[in-house]
Amino acid sequence: MKPGRHHRLTHAVAAAGAVVLLATACESDPSVKRVAEDLVNTLATTDAERDCMLEIVDGYSESDLEDMGNEAQDDDDAVRAAAQVELDQLQARLTSCR
Numbered sequence: 001m002k003p004g005r006h007h008r009l010t011h012a013v014a015a016a017g018a019v020v021l022l023a024t025a026c027e028s029d030p031s032v033k034r035v036a037e038d039l040v041n042t043l044a045t046t047d048a049e050r051d052c053m054l055e056i057v058d059g060y061s062e063s064d065l066e067d068m069g070n071e072a073q074d075d076d077d078a079v080r081a082a083a084q085v086e087l088d089q090l091q092a093r094l095t096s097c098r
Helices: 001-024 032-044 047-059 061-070 076-096
Strands: none
Touching: 032 047, 032 061, 047 076, 061 076
C-alpha cells in the first residue's frame, strides 16, 4: 500500500470514530449511522475497503452508535472509559479493512 493511501485510510477510520462522537453531540439529522456510512463511502480508497467498512458499521444499530457516542462524553469516568474501549474496538475493526 502506498504511504499516502495508508494515511488517508487511517484518517477515515479515525474520522468514523469522531463521527460517532460528533453526531451524538447534537441531534443529528441525518442519523449517526448515516453520517458514518457517508464518511466511509467518501473516504474508502477501494471498493473492498468500502464494503468491509460498511459491513462493520452496519453491524451496529443506530442506538448502539448513539449510546457509544453519548457514553464517551459522560461525566462518569468509568462510563467514559468503557465507551472509549468500544470506540477503540470499532476503530480497530475498521482499520482491519485496509
